[in-house]
Amino acid sequence: MAQLTGSIVKYPARNLVAWYVGLIVVGTIVLTLSICRGAGAPEITFLDAFFTATSAGCVTGLAVRSTPHDFSFTGQLAILLLIQVGGIGIMSITTFAMFNLGSKPSLRARAILTETLGADDNTDLKWILQHVLLVTVVSEGIGFAILLARNLFLYEPGKAAWHALFHSVSAFCNAGFSLHDDSLVSFQGDVIVNVTISGLIIVGGIGFPVLLDLYKNWRRGPLEGWVNLHLHSKFMLFGTAFFLLAGFGGFLFLEWNGVLNQMPLWKKLLVSGFHSVTCRTAGFNTIDLTSLTNATLFISMILMLIGAGSCSTGGGFKVSTVMVMALHAWKTFQGATRINFARRTIPSEVIQAATATALLFSFVAIVALTMLLVVQQSSTPHPNSPGLFLDAAFEIVSALGTVGLSTGFTGTLSDLGKLIIIALMFLGRIGPISVFAALSMTQRNTPVEYPKEEPLIG
Amino acid sequence: MAQLTGSIVKYPARNLVAWYVGLIVVGTIVLTLSICRGAGAPEITFLDAFFTATSAGCVTGLAVRSTPHDFSFTGQLAILLLIQVGGIGIMSITTFAMFNLGSKPSLRARAILTETLGADDNTDLKWILQHVLLVTVVSEGIGFAILLARNLFLYEPGKAAWHALFHSVSAFCNAGFSLHDDSLVSFQGDVIVNVTISGLIIVGGIGFPVLLDLYKNWRRGPLEGWVNLHLHSKFMLFGTAFFLLAGFGGFLFLEWNGVLNQMPLWKKLLVSGFHSVTCRTAGFNTIDLTSLTNATLFISMILMLIGAGSCSTGGGFKVSTVMVMALHAWKTFQGATRINFARRTIPSEVIQAATATALLFSFVAIVALTMLLVVQQSSTPHPNSPGLFLDAAFEIVSALGTVGLSTGFTGTLSDLGKLIIIALMFLGRIGPISVFAALSMTQRNTPVEYPKEEPLIG
Ligand SMILES: [K+]
Ligand SMILES: [K+]
Numbered sequence: 077m078a079q080l081t082g083s084i085v086k087y088p089a090r091n092l093v094a095w096y097v098g099l100i101v102v103g104t105i106v107l108t109l110s111i112c113r114g115a116g117a118p119e120i121t122f123l124d125a126f127f128t129a130t131s132a133g134c135v136t137g138l139a140v141r142s143t144p145h146d147f148s149f150t151g152q153l154a155i156l157l158l159i160q161v162g163g164i165g166i167m168s169i170t171t172f173a174m175f176n177l178g179s180k181p182s183l184r185a186r187a188i189l190t191e192t193l194g195a196d197d198n199t200d201l202k203w204i205l206q207h208v209l210l211v212t213v214v215s216e217g218i219g220f221a222i223l224l225a226r227n228l229f230l231y232e233p234g235k236a237a238w239h240a241l242f243h244s245v246s247a248f249c250n251a252g253f254s255l256h257d258d259s260l261v262s263f264q265g266d267v268i269v270n271v272t273i274s275g276l277i278i279v280g281g282i283g284f285p286v287l288l289d290l291y292k293n294w295r296r297g298p299l300e301g302w303v304n305l306h307l308h309s310k311f312m313l314f315g316t317a318f319f320l321l322a323g324f325g326g327f328l329f330l331e332w333n334g335v336l337n338q339m340p341l342w343k344k345l346l347v348s349g350f351h352s353v354t355c356r357t358a359g360f361n362t363i364d365l366t367s368l369t370n371a372t373l374f375i376s377m378i379l380m381l382i383g384a385g386s387c388s389t390g391g392g393f394k395v396s397t398v399m400v401m402a403l404h405a406w407k408t409f410q411g412a413t414r415i416n417f418a419r420r421t422i423p424s425e426v427i428q429a430a431t432a433t434a435l436l437f438s439f440v441a442i443v444a445l446t447m448l449l450v451v452q453q454s455s456t457p458h459p460n461s462p463g464l465f466l467d468a469a470f471e472i473v474s475a476l477g478t479v480g481l482s483t484g485f486t487g488t489l490s491d492l493g494k495l496i497i498i499a500l501m502f503l504g505r506i507g508p509i510s511v512f513a514a515l516s517m518t519q520r521n522t523p524v525e526y527p528k529e530e531p532l533i534g
Numbered sequence: 535m536a537q538l539t540g541s542i543v544k545y546p547a548r549n550l551v552a553w554y555v556g557l558i559v560v561g562t563i564v565l566t567l568s569i570c571r572g573a574g575a576p577e578i579t580f581l582d583a584f585f586t587a588t589s590a591g592c593v594t595g596l597a598v599r600s601t602p603h604d605f606s607f608t609g610q611l612a613i614l615l616l617i618q619v620g621g622i623g624i625m626s627i628t629t630f631a632m633f634n635l636g637s638k639p640s641l642r643a644r645a646i647l648t649e650t651l652g653a654d655d656n657t658d659l660k661w662i663l664q665h666v667l668l669v670t671v672v673s674e675g676i677g678f679a680i681l682l683a684r685n686l687f688l689y690e691p692g693k694a695a696w697h698a699l700f701h702s703v704s705a706f707c708n709a710g711f712s713l714h715d716d717s718l719v720s721f722q723g724d725v726i727v728n729v730t731i732s733g734l735i736i737v738g739g740i741g742f743p744v745l746l747d748l749y750k751n752w753r754r755g756p757l758e759g760w761v762n763l764h765l766h767s768k769f770m771l772f773g774t775a776f777f778l779l780a781g782f783g784g785f786l787f788l789e790w791n792g793v794l795n796q797m798p799l800w801k802k803l804l805v806s807g808f809h810s811v812t813c814r815t816a817g818f819n820t821i822d823l824t825s826l827t828n829a830t831l832f833i834s835m836i837l838m839l840i841g842a843g844s845c846s847t848g849g850g851f852k853v854s855t856v857m858v859m860a861l862h863a864w865k866t867f868q869g870a871t872r873i874n875f876a877r878r879t880i881p882s883e884v885i886q887a888a889t890a891t892a893l894l895f896s897f898v899a900i901v902a903l904t905m906l907l908v909v910q911q912s913s914t915p916h917p918n919s920p921g922l923f924l925d926a927a928f929e930i931v932s933a934l935g936t937v938g939l940s941t942g943f944t945g946t947l948s949d950l951g952k953l954i955i956i957a958l959m960f961l962g963r964i965g966p967i968s969v970f971a972a973l974s975m976t977q978r979n980t981p982v983e984y985p986k987e988e989p990l991i992g
Contacts, residue, residue: 174990285990307987334913367915370923371907378900386990396989401893408890409972413980420987424882429991431889432866435859442836449829455792457825458941463920465828465927483916512991514867522871529765529878531854532632532743532844533887533970 092169092506092513096133099165100502103129103158112151120146123494130498132158134505135166135389137252137359137480138471140487140494144255149238155253156242160212162505163249163280163389168208170509171284171387172201204284211287212248219244219276226268247276250389252359252480260350264362265343270350277358278316283385286312307420308396312385315395323352323379330372335363355379357390359480366484370466373483377470380477381437391478391504393434400430429515436511437476444500445472451492475500550627550964550971554591557623558960561587561616570609578604581952588956590616592963593624593847595710595817595938596929596955598947602713607696613711614700618670620963621707621738621847626666628967629742629845630659662742669745670706677702677734684726705734708847710817710938718808722820723801728808735816736774741843744770765878766854770843773853781810781837788830793821813837815848817938824942828924831941835928838935839895849936849962851892858888887973894969895934902958903930909950933958 106112107125120128120141127140132155143152220240227236239255246253256262263269279287289309293301302310328336328348336344347362354360355376365373383392400415404427407415415422448468453461467485474481475497489497564570565583578586578599585598590613601610678698685694697713704711714720721727737745747767751759760768786794786806794802805820812818813834823831841850858873862885865873873880906926911919925943932939933955947955 283990308989311989330908331913334915337913366917369907369913370911370916370919370926371904373916374904374907374923394991397991400989400991401889404886405890405893408886409894409969411973414983416981416984419984421984423986423988426988426991428862428866431859432863433991435863436867446829446832449827449832450788453828455789455795455827457792458828458831458924459824459921461828463917463923465832465921465924466916468828469923511867515869523874525872526874526877526879528881530881530884531766531769531858532741533852533855533858533884533891 092173092509095165095169096162096502096506099133099158099161100126100129103133103154106154107147107151112147112154114144114146114148114151117142117146120151123491127494127498128155129158130501131480132251132253133162134478134501135159135163135249135251136391136475136478136501136504137246138475138482138486138497138501139253139480140489142257143253144257152242152255156245159249159251159253160245163245163251164205164208164212166505166509167212167284167387167389168201168205171208172204173509173513174285174387207288208284211284215276215279216244216248219248219272222268222272226266226272243273244276247273247358247360248280248389250277250280250358250384250391250478252354254360258364259361261362261364264347267346270346270362273358273360274350274353277353277360281357281384281388281390282312282316283388285309285387286385307418307422308386310418311396311399315399316385319356319379319382319395320352323355323375324348326375327351327372330369330375334369334372335367351376352379355479355481356382357384357392357477357479359474361481365481373466373470376481377473380473380479380481383477383479386508391476391508393437394508397430397433400427401434404431429512432515433508433511437507440500440503440507441472441476444476444496445469448472448493448496451490451496452488471497472500476504478504550631550967553623553627554620554960554964557591557616557619558584558587561591561612564612565605565609570606570612572602572604572606572609575600575604578609581949585952585956586613587616588959589938590709590711591620592936592959593617593620593707593709594849594933594936594959594962595704596933596940596944596959597711597938598944598952600715601711602715610700610713614703617707617709617711618703621703621709622663622666622670624963624967625670625742625845625847626659626663629666630662631967631971632743632845665746666742669742673734673737674702674706677706677730680726680730684724684730701731702734705731705816705818706738706847708735708738708816708842708849708936710812712818716822717819719820719822722805725804728804728820731816731818732808732811735811735818739815739842739846739848740770740774741846741848743767743845744843765876765880766844768876769854769857773857774843777814777837777840777853778807778810781813781833782806784833785809785830788827788833792827792830793825809834810837813937813939814840815842815850815935815937817932819939823939831924831928834939835931838931838937838939841935841937844966849934849966851895852966855888855891858885859892862889887970890973891966891969895965898958898961898965899930899934902934902954903927906930906951906954909948909954910946929955930958934962936962 104122104126107128108120108122113120124140130136131138141147143155147155223240223244224237227240230236231239242255252259254260260269260273285306286309289306293304295301296304305313328344331348332344336347339347350362356379381392382398383394384390386394386396400422403415403417403422415427445468448471449464452468453464458465467483470481470483471485473479478501486497562580562584565586566578566580571578582598588594589596599605601613605613681698681702682695685698688694689697700713712718718727718731744767747764751762753759754762763771786802789806790802794805797805808820814837839850840856841852842848844852844854858880861873861875861880873885903926906929907922910926911922916923925941928939928941929943931937936959944955
């Protein structure tokens, strides 16, 4: 263990990549086995198994094959294990890397984070793994119990338990895989299912450090507890609430005369709320995405890009990164020379890391979208392939943000297209933490200072 | 003059807005007059006149009415005057504001810029206006002479002169208005026209300070001249060359089997080169945009966003802003604590200003695109309005970057849609300089320093 830990501290990005590659390779091999194939289903090609294993291991949820029909129970179990291992893995490893690398040991944040995790000596991978497992088992256990109770009214006990387990794990890990071909559309008006799944998604997506911090402070009561929270936890709670409300309001407004048109008010609210929760990173859906307006799909893409929390099962830019950038822009226009939030000053290294990460993310998305458009359309003029641009852009953002929502484009992917999406799911999963590791491990260098000269801006 | 100058120094953004509003109001009133209407053309509604005046005054080039058919010679002349006044206006005012506001008087850049403009006392609006006029008249004069010589082979002398004048002014001002309904498609293979228009676009788009700097240094020969150029000029020359080549290569590759398919090699190169020059901000076209692939339109949107140079007739993020952000990200990943380029250190205020400006720009684009999609589609599901997303996104970027290319969407705009595009053309024109002014005028405030704490990023 100590050796593994030491090695991960030294080469975190390389080890993380190796770890995920291993998981996906094993998953791919298992999923091509004939016992994983559903009765009467066509053979699972190597590429489709590769796609499915990557999607499950990276908890993305995009699917080129039908989970309920093309895979047997064994196949579904393999997918579930990939999701569970991938989800726990990313939570543990990112937490470990963030706590052990940090940017500067002298910064108070490092100290505070170490505090949260107990004594310094305990912050090794084993301690983190145990506690991540604990959080996972407790959350998924509660979700399982509620979903089981609900499912017993619908299915025979064995199926009820299997569905409850699968969806509870898939929701907590923000994987978005479902045992229904239409995801959760058939549970559109089921308040218990909607609330349970939403709860699991939010808990799994807010990030392990925030959960620990909340656990340590909840006894103090709301006011004193809030004051004692770390800056990162305040960021995440505030930002998550904000984006949940924005997504909810946006969906409600944009689809009021669209898909929500025929629904009673309570169902309008339920569907809008669930979409807002799920589209930031989980990837379930209770409405058919092909019936949404262009405007709704566009704001969904923005929410997918924003994503969830650091050290969580979610993906995207991360809420804290977006908030740092927004605060930075806002304060710059006010002429402020440093950025304060909740009586803390945000170090300039963090702001630099946030903008650099966002730029890299955007750059990858732009290159990938161009490649996907080339691969999927060859040289067709755009009036002969209308809708392709939105479909492809949505798919790219969904893969890179490890969301898993799709307007149906996944089914039309060519082999090259599938490879591009596989690469993006992988990059979306291990990219941010690798970038973080790279930024932390880099020897800070202080280049010679030349006379200052400003290029003109704007 | 001194009073006006003083007032502009004090409230540059407010005065700039007032100046442009005045120009557009006068233009709108003139264009609704019946003498401006083409023979047999339907009445120019107030909204269409407003749209056309804004598009011409902001040198954008989007058109809801046919310039050659719906407007009489007088109407075309009014459009040309709006373009000329708008183009000279933006070059002069932005140059004036940048030189007189700057961020810190102590920075060497300010001093150097003032140097370029001669003695300090001469850097008033009058001096700048005179020299901008000189550059404009010389450039447009050369363009006019070449285009006239070419046109005399095609038209009778009066028409030849009028077309040469109109296109020469429209190209130098990066306006993109044309006296042909198909822009320059009929001159697709005309090397003289392509090269002349491209030259005017590049000279008009690189920015007045760069032109002055080149003029001062060109006698020194290429090597010594280059060394003596200001950082901003080096940025612009390097960046412009890079993006021209990238756009050229991208177009050639993506359309090789598309619109370029039937063309001989020389024409393939000519068309690709012209598209690369024109789509960053000018807005002419020698191929029908509706026959391009989705991928080409996407990279064209990226080029439109990047735009041209500061203190020029072009729009967009500006080449220097994009380069500062790219350098910043690149150096951050290398762990560098300061950013050097060509033996100069870029002040951190400039980097902050660049990222804040880009974020604001993106935010405006996102809000506007959502609004336009809502206004243009009401509640239609996206499979029933395919292609809308690309068309609308292209139109938004084109308006905000004051480019003027369109996939034909301009003609389908509803009244509300027209108002959104008018607002964006206006924001795209006066926005960047207003932001710059706001950033410069803001009292630098140094908030209290709290204990440092880092939120987690990535
Ligand atoms: K997901
Ligand atoms: K233009």
